[in-house]
Amino acid sequence: MEENQKLRRAVLNQLESLNLAGVTHIPTETVQGKKIATKSTSRSNTDEGTITMTNRPEDLAIIANEVCECTLCDELATTRTQTVFGVGNHKARLCFLGEAPGADEDRQGEPFVGRAGKLLDDVITNGMGMARADVYILNILKCRPPGNRNPLPNESKNCRNFLDRQLAAIQPEFICCLGAVAAQNLLETSTPIGKLRGQLHTYNEIAVVCTYHPAYLLRNPAAKKDTWKDIQFLMSSMGISRPAKKK
Numbered sequence: 001m002e003e004n005q006k007l008r009r010a011v012l013n014q015l016e017s018l019n020l021a022g023v024t025h026i027p028t029e030t031v032q033g034k035k036i037a038t039k040s041t042s043r044s045n046t047d048e049g050t051i052t053m054t055n056r057p058e059d060l061a062i063i064a065n066e067v068c069e070c071t072l073c074d075e076l077a078t079t080r081t082q083t084v085f086g087v088g089n090h091k092a093r094l095c096f097l098g099e100a101p102g103a104d105e106d107r108q109g110e111p112f113v114g115r116a117g118k119l120l121d122d123v124i125t126n127g128m129g130m131a132r133a134d135v136y137i138l139n140i141l142k143c144r145p146p147g148n149r150n151p152l153p154n155e156s157k158n159c160r161n162f163l164d165r166q167l168a169a170i171q172p173e174f175i176c177c178l179g180a181v182a183a184q185n186l187l188e189t190s191t192p193i194g195k196l197r198g199q200l201h202t203y204n205e206i207a208v209v210c211t212y213h214p215a216y217l218l219r220n221p222a223a224k225k226d227t228w229k230d231i232q233f234l235m236s237s238m239g240i241s242r243p244a245k246k247k
């Protein structure tokens with residue numbers, strides 16, 4: 001009985017996490033064409049049936065489903081509470097890319113929810129004048145490395161296919177890499193983050209800007225001014241102006 005309750009809670013947590021990631025339906029059967037049978041991932045919508053979906057949520061749902069079941073990295077698959085797919089607008093112009101879920105993210109199934117997440121929220125809302133729901137936030141790895149260690153090369157390699165397909169489904173115009181691990185993995189380079197900053201890179205024809213990870217800024221507040229320069233560079237590249245200060 002207790003096992004059933006645990007399983008039920010785990011399934012509900014995972015559905016909630018997928019829902020946050022913009023996945024509103026999980027395909028139960030793929031057929032040739034645009035229509036697929038679905039189960040809702042929303043707790044409030046339990047309808048099942050055939051729904052004609054736009055291409056991108058459909059793609060995201062398929063990938064998220066695969067991620068949930070993935071056990072490619074032995075250690076991560078056995079120590080994670082749940083996978084952390086991503087969160088936000090599946091049609092976002094801008095994606096923020098971090099390295100991997102931490103303890104809070106692993107518990108809640110959503111990326112950037114701890115102290116570092118609050119700082120990222122501040123950058124998005126107060127700095128850029130956007131809402132967290134306007135952008136899409138994801139990580140290189142979908143599972144938490146124990147003790148918050150850096151992703152191992154084979155883990156990044158294992159998860160790369162999910163990342164590439166997730167970004168292809170969202171099709172953002174811009175990606176902002178948060179920290180060296182995210183930037184070096186995405187761009188497949190060993191160039192230090194200090195040298196990657198301040199220029200536009202490209203990944204599959206998407207413009208990429210690199211800055212420091214919010215967790216680094218919490219440890220080194222003096223670097224906030226450099227991050228602000230990077231965000232201003234990102235905004236000018238996107239054609240966004242700084243929001244007027246409230247009086």
Ligand code: SF4
Pocket residue numbers: 067070071072073074076077083141142143155158159162
């Ligand atoms: S990190 Fe990625 S590849 Fe590794 S087990 Fe998790 S979902 Fe699979």
